[in-house]
Amino acid sequence: MIRILRYTEYLYLAVAVVSIYKIITLWSVAQQETYIFIxxxxxxxxxxxxxxRYRKRFEQRQKDNQQ
Known part of the structure; x- marks a missing residue:
């Protein structure tokens, strides 16, 4: 379960990186279209x-319950 939470974190980062790339490439061409990527x-x-933050809380709660 924790592994899945970790992968979804990095999926959001990947979306952010792609969006920032699109912002940079489209800014001078079509500034109106970049607002959705922002x-x-x-x-x-x-x-x-x-x-x-949610995953770290979940991990801490599991750790506390095991002790």
Whole structure:
């Protein structure tokens, strides 16, 4: 279960990296289209941080229950 949570964290980071790449490549060509990618990048980074915090709490709770 914890492995799955860790993979989803990095999936959000991958989405953020792709979105940032698209922002950089489209900024000078079509600035209006980049706003959706800015939104995706911000949400992806926020979800990465949220999921990481949730996973660490989950791991700590499991560790405390085993002791």
């Amino acid at each position: 939104f995706f990048a911000v949400v992806s980074i926020a979800m990465f941080l949220f999921r990481r």
